[in-house]
Amino acid sequence: MTKYLHYIDGKYVEPSSGKWFDSFNPFTGEVWAQIAQGNAEDVERAVQAAHRELTKGPWSQLTPSQRGVLMHKLGDLIARDAKKLAEIEVRDNGKLIAEMQAQLNYVPNWYYYFGGLADKIQGAVIPLDKKGYFNFTRNEPVGVVGAITPWNSPLMLAAWKVAPALAAGCTVVLKPSEFTSASALEFVKLFEEAGFPPGVVNVVTGFGKEVGMPLVEHPLVRKISFTGSEVTGRLVNETAARQFKRVGLELGGKSPNIVFADAKIEDAVNGAVSGIFAATGQTCIAGSRLLLQESIHDEFVERLVALAKTARMGNPMSMDTQVGPVTTQPQYQKILGYIDIAKNEGAKLLMGGGKATRPECGSGWFVEPTVFAGVNNKMRIAQEEVFGPVLSIIKFKDEDEAVQIANDVRFGLGSGVWTNDIGRAIRMSEKIQAGTVWVNTYRAVSYMSPFGGYKESGMGRENGQDAIREYLQTKSVWINSGAATGNPFVMR
Ligand code: NAD
Numbered sequence: 001m002t003k004y005l006h007y008i009d010g011k012y013v014e015p016s017s018g019k020w021f022d023s024f025n026p027f028t029g030e031v032w033a034q035i036a037q038g039n040a041e042d043v044e045r046a047v048q049a050a051h052r053e054l055t056k057g058p059w060s061q062l063t064p065s066q067r068g069v070l071m072h073k074l075g076d077l078i079a080r081d082a083k084k085l086a087e088i089e090v091r092d093n094g095k096l097i098a099e100m101q102a103q104l105n106y107v108p109n110w111y112y113y114f115g116g117l118a119d120k121i122q123g124a125v126i127p128l129d130k131k132g133y134f135n136f137t138r139n140e141p142v143g144v145v146g147a148i149t150p151w152n153s154p155l156m157l158a159a160w161k162v163a164p165a166l167a168a169g170c171t172v173v174l175k176p177s178e179f180t181s182a183s184a185l186e187f188v189k190l191f192e193e194a195g196f197p198p199g200v201v202n203v204v205t206g207f208g209k210e211v212g213m214p215l216v217e218h219p220l221v222r223k224i225s226f227t228g229s230e231v232t233g234r235l236v237n238e239t240a241a242r243q244f245k246r247v248g249l250e251l252g253g254k255s256p257n258i259v260f261a262d263a264k265i266e267d268a269v270n271g272a273v274s275g276i277f278a279a280t281g282q283t284c285i286a287g288s289r290l291l292l293q294e295s296i297h298d299e300f301v302e303r304l305v306a307l308a309k310t311a312r313m314g315n316p317m318s319m320d321t322q323v324g325p326v327t328t329q330p331q332y333q334k335i336l337g338y339i340d341i342a343k344n345e346g347a348k349l350l351m352g353g354g355k356a357t358r359p360e361c362g363s364g365w366f367v368e369p370t371v372f373a374g375v376n377n378k379m380r381i382a383q384e385e386v387f388g389p390v391l392s393i394i395k396f397k398d399e400d401e402a403v404q405i406a407n408d409v410r411f412g413l414g415s416g417v418w419t420n421d422i423g424r425a426i427r428m429s430e431k432i433q434a435g436t437v438w439v440n441t442y443r444a445v446s447y448m449s450p451f452g453g454y455k456e457s458g459m460g461r462e463n464g465q466d467a468i469r470e471y472l473q474t475k476s477v478w479i480n481s482g483a484a485t486g487n488p489f490v491m492r
Helices: 040-055 064-080 082-093 096-104 108-120 153-166 182-187 190-195 208-217 230-241 265-281 294-308 329-345 400-409 421-430 464-469
Strands: 002-004 006-008 011-013 020-025 030-036 133-141 142-150 171-175 201-203 221-225 247-251 256-259 289-293 348-351 372-373 390-396 416-418 470-481
Touching: 002 464, 006 040, 011 416, 020 082, 040 142, 040 171, 040 201, 040 208, 064 082, 064 153, 064 190, 064 294, 082 096, 082 153, 082 182, 082 208, 082 289, 096 108, 096 153, 108 133, 108 153, 108 464, 133 416, 142 208, 153 171, 153 221, 153 247, 153 464, 171 230, 182 190, 208 221, 208 230, 208 265, 221 230, 221 256, 230 247, 247 372, 256 265, 256 400, 265 294, 289 294, 289 400, 294 348, 294 390, 329 470, 390 400, 400 421, 400 470
Parallel strands: 002 030, 142 171, 142 221, 171 201, 221 247, 256 289, 256 416, 289 390, 372 390
Antiparallel strands: 006 011, 006 201, 020 030, 133 470, 348 372
């Protein structure tokens, strides 16, 4: 059985606890690897290495262009190993090889794009209102970054943090999810091959309380970039606040996918199915509330259910599979629990509604794609994130009611609007409280376009030029170019 060690200061090292934990394959339910169980001592070593590189090691001496070149090399190496890395992720999280392969093929772009930005981080000369002074700004790295990631898209979500952090000149300690640690430990060795100095990116694996929290609490870590659940996000934020640390949070969602009667129905049906059943619904941007205009409701639901019923479930390693297992056993139980809650709340079950017992699902953690109609937006199934293949359908009369229902939720991550009326598309995109509005599409993301949440879906932005600012701090430099000293007791 493969044993995965921490990666600290350019070397694979044993956990100081001497303990290991199991990584399960969600398709078979079997253990396939053992992962180092980290603790505060391991975090300390990793943070010290990252801090040395930030302040006086070879990394701190590189020019921004040199950092960009290394990041480009890293991108090429990820592209070379994309297939291998994708297969490890499928073994760990059970998501479809078709999806993980596409993701891993796309991940190098984060390193190319942010590598390209590394030497375009410019300060400004400030046109002061005071004579005899020259004032300019510098954008400096915020410090050692603690990056904490979830299990659904391990290396892609790591790239959203690591790439802008490195471009800004920061160094990183990455703590992947305990459910999907292996790919990060394969990936991290590419840093050495690309020519990065040891200690720039470190990986410490383990559980949230034993590794995540010490990382958040470490005084030398000046920025936490966290993706995960709102419950953990709140704890991370409160803890980091005690040291006035920068925090970026990418949390959950209950995203509305809104279809107007004037939409191209076939496209919208595809978008609704992809919004909730792709990745077995295990995405933060899942379009888990489908808002349908009354006049098309019945026809739309019929077509949606007919399409969803064709989904091929089974082995995620097969390119033909369309819906794979749920990644973790607790998540599997949680989804089944929400299906019961929806039934008890009086939502009308149209398909699915429990464990998948099809022979091709074997002993994996599979949930049938599930559709509930007649959902009222006040129900828990409409308000709480399920993070699984469970769709809630809600009717609306007109644009105003669609906006009201869409926004009547604590979250604000994604949203979809399906309409052929350009004016309505613009009005809706203005009124929806969410970090992303997709019009006549769903689930598109790019390294170039800012991503993040409104309300309790998080704070800060990843991707695009906004992301690099999250890893920089501004310094204002004043130079006396001829001002008189004047009265030392009075501010100038
Ligand atoms: P989680 O909050 O359970 O875990 C996320 C990470 O936090 C893991 O690495 C975990 O070990 C760590 N952690 C747990 N307790 C901690 C603690 N006390 N201190 C520090 N770290 C701790 O979330 P999850 O179940 O892995 O992921 C699913 C959640 O992630 C969903 O809510 C989903 O919506 C969200 N998500 C958000 C985005 C986004 O970009 N907004 C993307 C993917 C997933």
